[in-house]
Amino acid sequence: MTRYIVRRILWSIPVILLLTFAVFALMRMIPGGPFDFAGDKSLPKAVTENLKRRHHLEWPLLWQFTSYVLGDDVAGAACEVVRVIPGCDAVLATYQLGVSKGLIRGDLGMAMRQRGRTINEIVAESFPVSFQLGIMAVTLAVLIGIPLGTLAALKQNTWVDYTSSFFAILGLSIPNLVLGPLLIWVFALKLNWLPVATWGAKPPFLLGFIPPLNWNFISHAVLPTVALGTGLSASIARLTRASLLQVIREDYIRTARAKGLRERTIIVRHALKNSLIPVATVLGPLVAAVVTGTFVIEQIFGIPGMGKHFVNSIGNRDYPLITGVTFVYAVLLVIANLIVDIVYAWLDPRISYD
């Protein structure tokens, strides 16, 4: 098992690197750069060049990426030693400006559209908030989705099944864009129970991400969690139901019944555990996606999370920011999938990795 995990982690390094390069290169290939315009006004060439120089954008692409991964001092040192490598003139001219220490040393670079700020700072202040919301929403989704799906499967084709399916489809088909404002209108404006928007906690957090569990935090978190969680719970419920229906028709369930086991034991110990495999498969990437921020929910509820950076930084052509948040997402995705694989082995003893 340990060997398997180590092998997986080693394999993920080239994958993440390749992905980072793809984002890095693709962003630079889109027409229009971060410093062409201020608002809707085009900037004089000299100004644009000043800004580009400051961010190494006049370097050849591969040198930019080298410095992004290894640090500009490494790129500079390499060029000092072997001056003939193509593109070294540009590197030697400006590598001392110090843009990035390199991914390898944990530096995601310098934001282009927010002066004087590093991507590390931006991620550090927005990721914990997205993480809190994401975890709460997924927890809510699981707490609603799995029982609802189980109930529907066990009472297949009864009113229980129909009712739970109805809610699941309702949850799936109402987009957050509608549900969010609807919740605000009912619970904040009409009933006046909860605040309209914003997040009730700010960094620094306990252990980096645990918010203070006071009323201010909870009251602000309820609506976005519900808005985000219900949609997710609907798909989990549908998945649990379908999977459980299949499992309870398996031979080993019939065997368990024939042995005279209690129905509760059969469902909980034998059926449900196995039926959760597809749910776990979906949940892994889902968690990674949700904890890195959901643009729409964060937008509607004015939550200072990371979701907006995935969208806004593209329009702004903030190359390091989009590369940085994608990198964080990719790392989480790899970790989530690894955990899912480990959980498989626990859910289904037939699966083993050695």
Add this chain to the structure above:
Amino acid sequence: MLYKKWAIVAAVLVVTSLLLTACPSATPEVQVVKETVVVEKEVVKEVQVEVTPTPVPSPDVVTLDTVTSTEPPTLDPSLATDSQSIWWIRQLFVGLTGFNEKAEVVPSLATEWSASEDGLTWTYKMRNDVHWVHRNPVTGEFEDLGPVTAQDVVYGVKRTLNPNTASDYAFVLYVLKGAEEFNTAKPDAENFQELMDNVGVKALDDTTVEFTLKEPAGYFPSITGMWVTFPLPQAAIEEHGDNWTEAGLIVTNGPYTLAEWSHGAYMKAVKNPLWVNAADVQIEVIQGPIVQEESTSMAMYEANEIDMMADPGWGPPLPDMDRIKADPELSKQLFIAPRLCTYYYGFVTTKPPMDNPKLRKALAAAIDRKSLIANLLKGEQRPAHSFVAPGNFGSVADDLSVAGWMVMDNYADQLAQAQAWMAEAGYPEGEGLNLTLMHNTSEAHAQIMQAVQAMWQEAFPKATFTIENQEWNVYLKTLLPDSPDEEKPDVYRMGWCADYPDANNWLNEVFNSKSGQNYAKYFKEDFDALVLQAASESDPAKRQELYKQAEMMLIDQDTAIAPIYYYTYVRLYKPWLTKVVISPVTGDPIAEWRIDWEAKKAARGQ
């Protein structure tokens, strides 16, 4: 029995979900001991990074609550370009001159200024009782760092121009002698220091600044009201580098100072008790979250969580406008003011068939601006027939002798005129005309363009009009004067807002032959000469007349663009605010506002 069964299932699910999500957040009580240790650590750290502990605001501190619509990219006056940053900067810093409610230049740090005979040398006398302050982030006490001097102004101007600062707006200062040379120098140039010394700004003594221009500029006092010329605290900037604008480090000279800036989340400014007019400043705190969604902001306004729907936040959302106007309470809170911006359709004048001025005139005339505003925009905008928006010096918005044919009272007459011109241009009823219209991707721009397309189609039934759109950065790249004409549309939509309220910022800086904003590719020597002459003229009456001639040439005669409307600010203010709303190129002076605190508390149920 059933209950027990489900209790177990639920328990299993909780555990499963926690394992799957690898998160301890739902079980904090398990880790009590560990957490206690960390709490102590965090508090120590908090003092080190100088983050202000936020006490719950006492209900009797007079506070203005507002949202900010997007994280301000910077609070550094040398670097700001967007209205959110500038709004906050205007609360924190003051420059030599300022603007009043009519967008006229008024004294601020400078008490008086004068130009030399030839208009090339401007001398500003400064007051000496405005001080730099720093707020201690732990105790909240203010530290007096001495008076703002002429040297600070010189430092600020040179810092903006320094190529290492890489300021977006440095070009505004190119009117200063030696400024362009310095700003475009390579940082490793041998004569770098010499170039810096040659910039035309000098401190004659502690309270006198002298600017030397490369050409006369009657609008120069407007420039000294812009944030890029503000005096800056050299010591703080050199000590903290790019981070000097963080709360706790920032040194300011205005009526407020920054107390808290949780990036992307929340901003708070508090009154500067050492400010010259501190006794007159009623509002002690300006604060609020960053909310990027306008309808959310509107909900907060209606729940009395914020006091206004205005800069630095959002205006009321367009879909809510009909409801706001019909509501007896909200309609009273509506505030509509002109804004120094113009929305226009440009014609790429070098690209056939758009090189035909008669065709351009016909298209410009066949837009029913009033109907567009009444039925689609609904923001009380004003139909436009000139480029320079009202409120700017040199605007001819009230003078219908310039292109009045675009905004006739009776649209039928205007349409007949348009059709006649179209026939004269060689395309009777639009026969043989095939035009591409382009806008940047946005629902609002798409709607306007579709409406214009429909109007043109109706006016010229035999022509074909195709609409395209591009993402903003790509769009601007397509329109750049250097980009190939084949890739350009025939008609493009664009807007312009004043950086400083003077026609020079419009006619000269947008449509001179060298301008990067001259997307219409309107290259005309007569026009260049005219706007240059207007810039150098120091007699206001003569300047006004020259700008009228320029508008006449650009709009009425050549019709390089078809102005559509002058923007308005539509805002909502709670009735307990007494406000002073000044020209939109600047931030409103909150220091001069008043809040009826009892009324606000009552509305919030406090």
